[in-house]
Amino acid sequence: MxxxxxxxxxxxxxxxxxxxxxxxxxxxxxxxxxxxxxxxxxxxxxxxxxxxxxxxxxxxxxxxxxxxxxxxxxxxxxxxxxxxxxxxxxxxxxxxxxxxxxxxxxxxxxxxxxxxxxxxxxxxxxxxxxxxxxxxxxxxxxxxxxxxxxxxxxxxxxxxxxxxxxxxxxxxxxxxxxxxxxxxxxxxxxxxxxxxxxxxxxxxxxxxxxxxxxxxxxxxxxxxxxxxxxxxxxxxxxxxxxxxxxxxxxxxxxxxxxxxxxxxxxxxxxxxxxxxxxxxxxxxxxxxxxxxxxxxxxxxxxxxxxxxxxxxxxxxxxxxxxxxxxxxxxxxxxxxxxxxxxxxxxxxxVRQFATAFDQLLGAVAVKRSALVPVNEATIEADGALKAAVAEASKHWLAEGTIRKLWAGDKQVWTGADEDKWLGWLDIVGQEHAHVGTLARFADSIKAQGFSHIALLGMGGSSLGPEVLARSFGHKAGWPQFHMLDSTDPAQIRTLEAALDLKKTMFIVSSKSGSTLEPNIFLAYFKSRMIETVGAADWAKHFTAVTDPGSAMERVAQHDRFAHVFHGVKSIGGRYSVLSKFGLVPAAAMGIDVETFLTHTAHMVKSCSASVPVDQNPGAQLGLLLGVAAKQFKRDKVTIIASPGIADLGAWLEQLIAESTGKLGHGLIPVDGEPLEDVSVYGKDRVFAYLCLAGDEHKGQAAHVAALARAGHPVVRIMVRDVMSIGQEFFRWEMATAIAGAVIGINPFDQPDVEASKIKTRALTDAYEQGGSAPQGEPVFRENGIAVFADAANAAALGRHNSLSAYLKQHFGRAEAGDYIAILAYIERDKAHLAALEGVRKRLMTHRKVATCLCFGPRFLHSTGQAYKGGPNSGVFLQITTDDAHDLPVPDHKYSFSQVKAAQAEGDLSVLVERERRVIRVHLKDVASGLKDLAHAMEHSFH
Known part of the structure; x- marks a missing residue:
């Protein structure tokens, strides 16, 4: 038998x-x-x-x-x-x-x-x-x-x-x-x-x-x-x-x-x-x-x-x-x-069974990836960095850290309150389940004949929609998108001139409803809309996107806004683009939100808790960034994006900088930097090249290839189509959270942004009481340009008899591993951008350090956090100006120019408190002042 x-x-x-x-x-x-x-x-x-x-x-x-x-x-x-x-x-x-x-x-x-x-x-x-x-x-x-x-x-x-x-x-x-x-x-x-x-x-x-x-x-x-x-x-x-x-x-x-x-x-x-x-x-x-x-x-x-x-x-x-x-x-x-x-x-x-399960899920992930349209990413790095990332991956796999992250374990980070800020992890599925609400909103916008959509916001609530608008472009038959995230009076006038107010829907975007800028933008355009369509109808032109229970919600309900959409309290502003804060403007522009979310969900699932670290695109990018910064001092993330998705860099700047730059640590994102010879770049960088399929730029591709040959770490990401941009939103959110864990900080707070806000609020409160801005004495004045410096920075600069000498001395303080940031509190337009890009290029090639160009107060809610709370490796030039034409803020005793000045002063004050190398250059006239600044900069290098 x-x-x-x-x-x-x-x-x-x-x-x-x-x-x-x-x-x-x-x-x-x-x-x-x-x-x-x-x-x-x-x-x-x-x-x-x-x-x-x-x-x-x-x-x-x-x-x-x-x-x-x-x-x-x-x-x-x-x-x-x-x-x-x-x-x-x-x-x-x-x-x-x-x-x-x-x-x-x-x-x-x-x-x-x-x-x-x-x-x-x-x-x-x-x-x-x-x-x-x-x-x-x-x-x-x-x-x-x-x-x-x-x-x-x-x-x-x-x-x-x-x-x-x-x-x-x-x-x-x-x-x-x-x-x-x-x-x-x-x-x-x-x-x-x-x-x-x-x-x-x-x-x-x-x-x-x-x-x-x-x-x-x-x-x-x-x-x-x-x-x-x-x-x-x-x-x-x-x-x-x-x-x-x-x-x-x-x-x-x-x-x-x-x-x-x-x-x-x-x-x-x-x-x-x-x-x-x-x-x-x-x-x-x-x-x-x-x-x-x-x-x-x-x-x-x-x-x-x-x-x-x-x-x-x-x-x-x-x-x-x-x-x-x-x-x-x-x-x-x-x-x-x-x-x-x-x-x-x-x-x-238990370990062996978990390892076998990792191998099982990894094998499934590999087979799935061949069937699912996910933006492909490749990482090139030298042997030492690759080995360090592999070791970190091994540790994260053994500890099940990705699963802990998805489970909301705050011990993945610092054990503070990180578990309360993880709503972005599953927001795509939640929004997809209720996408009909957005479709109906879009239909109503189109049916009412609105020709313009104007978003009033700051930071995360505005930069994400801006990426979508510029990447997708204007869709025929749908409203033209505009965005205001500056208190500069000229910027506000430029926006207003582009609008037909009778055919404009304003989207006021504010999580808390207490943020200064959206509130005063609302006050201004409410006043203008009342003048245009009357007190009975002005609110029909306003939509609010805000967290439930916020001050903005109360205002919107009291004034009977046309629409009120709720965000999610457990999602911070810079992680909010895939929530209503990004999707409401997207729907109003005519973007097919349901298809957009479907494409995005592929990346969410690719980064899910059941994808082992070595197959997880968000984890691999995050570990690279975190390990490169912590172990190899490569803490500058230089973003190169193809023309069709160039604005993605600005969104990445705020996400990375505000999330990781604190407690003296962090990543400094560098967006929009001109492409220069490989010899210009120090060994403090990781390069991220995001290329939209069909939008390849030969110069960019060749430059990135040269950087890789020179031994710089390079991440190449091919974005399949514009509908797949949402995949990058999620990949980089995940990567940033993971990089924060590696660095050892809480990637969901922004303590130094708050410090700047407090100082700004004190000044605006003083204006309300009839006070005036503090007037310091410049250390130098020439042809309508004044240079201001606190006592410590003034002592470090010494006394000089020309603007070029001051600039030479100031930027001469930037050493290998440092970066230079230009913080310009002026209108963000093509002419000003071109002028400052020229200054930036000369600084980059002469000092051979990373350079950043930021317009205020826009950057205060993004890179401003890293500049104040991150590593003390920045050399800063703040640019302010007299505004030729001011605008009053309705229902307040101060003007937009005064608000901008208060923001610049609050920013500068916190930089000084953090012992940063910073000077302020004040221009009497913007156009001529920028020319003189560029000339002085050029002269300082000879």
Whole structure:
């Protein structure tokens, strides 16, 4: 007779430790039941990894599932695995029925990531039990300290459990007690205990694998021949002791009372029964462990071997228990602790299962990426940086840090309040579920004939919509988009001149509703709209985007704005572009928001908790940026974007700088810098090249290639189309959060932005009371240009008799690894931009440091944080001017020019407090002053 089938006569059930789709669909599983007396099947992550990643029969099902609707790797794995589990359960159902629920089970494992979390294990087991919905499913739960109470709870709810990763007899006894307690609870609730089954998977060969190595080490070291007979004996001896415990546990009056109600004993299942040492017989852990009321789950090779030449020896596991105890005692006497070995094996087993799960999900991620349209990124770096990033990836993988991040664990960062600012992680799915609201808003804007949309905001609430507007361009038949994020009177006049107020919808964008700039923008354009359409109709031209319960919401409701949209309180402004703050303007421009979100969701899923670090695009970018800054002092992120998506750089500036620049650390983003010879760039940079497909700029591509050849780290990202820009929003949000974790800061606060706001507010309050701005004395004045410096900076500069000499001395303080930032509180227009770009280029080529050009007060809500709170490596030039034509702020005693002056003064004051190298140059007239400044700069380099 087939030796496998003979096992039934000994009271042992042979189970198969393997599952694969062709085994079920090809009929081999059914044949094994008939031919071998197979009674059950077990699975684990390693088995599914080999199946899903390498077996061709999964390809079509994989592709159908993903193309029907994109999913993250965990969902794809579960879809395929549960399909196999259900099919196998159906094949095994006759065995289950014939044995009255004693056998015929298929096992599915709770995620090993949850092994140390009782409540999460319970929730996951319930979910899997419900998803499979088969009476002959066993959910696998590990025998960890957290697993024991989970087992008790789940059995008490009538869920059959395969307890895995058992090595030690005391832990097995705890598992058995948990099973019995769970049965009693279920019975007390009126449950039918005959419908519950459980096995305790006792691992065998792994014990010998560890102890044999220790024994061989002692033999090799001391030549103690007496130890040789102990080789290959520990695991079997341990199993025999466990079986003796089983017989004792499932006897006596307490168990007999449950048995009378139809309860099944929790059988020992011998797992890990393949032989690791080729010197041992390949059927060793089958023949020696045959016993009544036991299960042996064998991998295919072991099952084939036993079928071929195995011997079914009844009650082998009960033979010579005294000898088994003697073996274990001898091991202790020779300094080998079974308790230590088994404790370590549980920890290692959890780690191995988690690693196998990582490999499984990684394999799924790779197959998914071939089917899903995600912007491709490549990273080039030298060996040292690559190795450091790989080491960081390995650490994050081992610690499960990506999963912790998605779970909202603030310990990923500083343990402050980071968990309260993670709403951006799942906002895409939330917005997609309610996208109809935005579609209806867009239809109303078009139906009412609005020809202009004007966004009034600052920082994150304005820069994201600006990227969308300029990248998508004006769509025929839809309103023209405009944006105001400056208190410069000339900028406000320029905007107003571009608008037909009667056909303009203003979107006032403010999270808190207390931010100065949006409030005074609203006051100004409310006044202008009342003059244009009357007091009864002005509010029909205003939409608010704000957080629920904010001051702006109250204003909008009181004044009866046309629309009020809510943001999410747990999303900071710079992370808000994929929420209503970005999507409301997008819808008003005529962008297909639903398609945009669908494209974006591909990246969200690619960065999800179930994508291992080495396959996770957001994690890889974030670790590169964080490690480069922390370990290699490459803390400048230079952004090069192709013309069609050039404005993406400004959004990245505010995200990176405001998130990471604090506590003396951080990344300094550099956007819009002119392309210069490779020799100009220091070793303090990482370059990010974002190229829109079909928008390649030969000069940019050649420049980036030269930078890579010169050894600079280069990230190349190919944006598939404009609809895929949202993918970059999410990738960089994730990367920035991760870089912050590596650097060791909270990427969601902005303490130094607040410091500047406080000083600005004090000045504007003084204006309200009839006060005036503080008037300092310049250290130098020439032809309508005045130079101001605090005492410390003035002393460092010395006394000079020309503007060029002051500039030469000031910028001469910039050394290797520093950066220079021009902070211009003037109108942001083409002429001013061109003039200052010329100054910037000369500074860059002459000083060979990174350069930044920022217009105030726009930058205060973005890079201003890094300049004040980040590393003290900046050399700053603030530019202010007299405004030729001022504008009053309605309902206030101050003007826009005064507000801008207060903002400049608050900015400068905090820079000085932070001991930054900074001077202020005040221009009497902007146009002539910029020319004189450029001339003086040119002269200073000769």
């Amino acid at each position: 087939n030796p496998l089938k003979q096992l039934a006569e000994t009271g042992q059930a042979p189970w198969l430790d393997f599952v694969q789709r062709d085994l079920i669909e090809g009929g081999e599983l059914a044949r094994m039941i008939e031919r071998d007396g197979l009674k059950g099947v077990t699975s684990n992550p390693s088995i599914f990894e080999k199946a899903i990643a390498h077996a061709p029969e999964y390809g079509a099902a994989f592709e159908r599932f993903v193309q029907h609707g994109d999913h993250e790797p965990m969902a794809i794995y579960e879809h395929l695995a549960i399909g196999d589990i259900k099919a196998a359960a159906d094949v095994l159902l006759p065995v289950y029925q014939a044995t009255n629920g004693r056998d015929g089970y298929i096992s599915l494992e709770v995620s090993p990531y949850l092994a140390m979390d009782t409540e999460a294990t319970i929730i996951e087991a319930r979910r899997l039990h419900k998803a499979v919905d088969k009476p002959n499913l066993m959910v696998k739960v590990p025998a960890t300290t957290a697993g024991i109470p989970a087992i008790r709870t789940l059995i008490g709810e009538g869920i059959s459990i395969n307890v895995t990763l058992l090595f030690a007899v005391p832990m097995y006894e705890a598992v058995a007690h948990a099973y019995i307690d769970g049965l009693e609870h279920f019975a007390a609730q009126g449950g039918d205990v005959s419908k519950i089954a459980s096995v305790a998977s006792f691992f065998v060969s792994r014990i010998d694998n560890v102890i044999d190595k220790q024994l061989q080490g002692k033999i090799d070291a001391g030549g103690d021949a007496a130890l040789k007979p102990l080789l290959g004996k520990a695991a079997i001896a341990n199993a025999k002791v466990a079986y003796a415990a089983y017989k004792k546990l499932f006897s006596g009056t307490k168990w007999q009372a449950l048995e009378a109600k139809g309860a099944h004993s929790q059988r020992l299942l011998w797992a890990s029964t393949s032989v690791k040492n080729p010197a041992y017989p390949d059927t060793l852990y089958v023949e020696t462990l045959i016993g009544r009321d036991t299960v042996n789950t064998m991998p295919p090779a072991t099952m084939d071997a036993f079928r071929d030449h195995g011997k079914a020896m009844p009650d082998a596991v009960e033979q010579d228990l005294d000898g088994a105890l003697a073996i274990l005692k001898s091991l202790e006497q020779h300094g080998i602790s079974l308790e230590t070995v088994t404790d370590d094996l549980v920890i290692d087993g």
